[in-house]
Amino acid sequence: SFAACGQKQSAYKVAMEPTFPPFDTTDSKTGELTGFDVDMMEAIAADQGFKLEWTNLSFGGLIPALQSGNIDIIASGMNASEDRRKQVDFSDTYYDSGLVVAVKAGNKTIKGIKDLTPDMKVGGQIGTTGADKCNELKKAGKIKEAKIYDGLDVAMMDLQNGTIDALINDLPVTKAYMTAKPGTVEIVGDVLNAESYGIAVKKGNKELLDKINTGMKHIKENGTFDKLYSKWFD
Ligand code: GLN
Structure with a gap:
């Protein structure tokens, strides 16, 4: 383990807004942050060998927190819209919504x-x-x-x-x-638009974005993504 090396491994700060189940919610018993986004992001982190420190924020506070450097990652069912792409960088998308x-x-x-x-x-x-x-x-x-x-x-x-x-x-x-x-x-009525969720990082943080995209590719290839999908969606 990392602890055996006697060093504290650095962790990326990741945030979500927790009233968006099954993507982002809190465990009714423990109060801990949970959901598809948490499981998917933890699987990506495990694949890429980094740790995560989770916090919750208002949805409107997510992008400002990323831009100011208070957090490193947004994993919060966020539509990778044209507008937001001007403010942050998005991973490959992982869920089609509307x-x-x-x-x-x-x-x-x-x-x-x-x-x-x-x-x-x-x-x-x-x-x-x-x-x-x-x-x-x-x-x-x-x-x-x-x-x-x-x-x-x-x-x-x-x-x-x-x-x-x-x-x-x-x-x-x-x-x-x-x-x-x-x-x-x-x-x-009908679905009003087409949205695709992506993981966001600060503009220009290519190193972290590459890790997230590679990890996401791996968990899609090795069946982990599908397993987590079945856990959270019927
Ligand atoms: N459609 C929303 C958006 O990306 C979903 C956000 C959410 O509440 N997590 O703006």
Whole structure:
């Protein structure tokens, strides 16, 4: 082991926002950060022989923390968008996603994004593409309010108690919520866009990015990625 050498091995600081299961969440018993992103990133680190130190941040705080050097890696179900590619460097993408509209289960009025009206409040999570979509709808006068949340846990509760009429969030995460808590919320209409998640590093950190890409390639080749995928997704 590394400890046997009498030296403390340096670790990369990696951050995620933990209200995004099954990608990023906390263990209900231990409170520890867990999820597909944690398992995948740990498998990459093991393959490449480095250690990780995990922290959680608001989704909107992730890119600023990377740019300021407070963290080295973002592993947080982050869409490798054109916009973000100007600010950080992304690994090869590892999951294809997209935004969907969700309503309270049994809602008969909203069957898709076109049914949102200027008297409605629509929620999204801070710093996400879902929040961008909410702000865009508000700006266009199509909804009354874009309500921006720190965490998706509270947004999901507010959708059920009627504080918001709809929530714009990523398909796999809303789907997982529906499976975990049947009869609470439902997805309406089509997927709004195409997103692909990538691991982010500070712009120009090629050394670390190469390690992440190589490790990701290896765990895809040796079956580890698929094993972790089956663990977290049905
Ligand atoms: N669609 C989101 C984004 O990348 C998902 C972010 C999240 O909440 N983890 O903006």
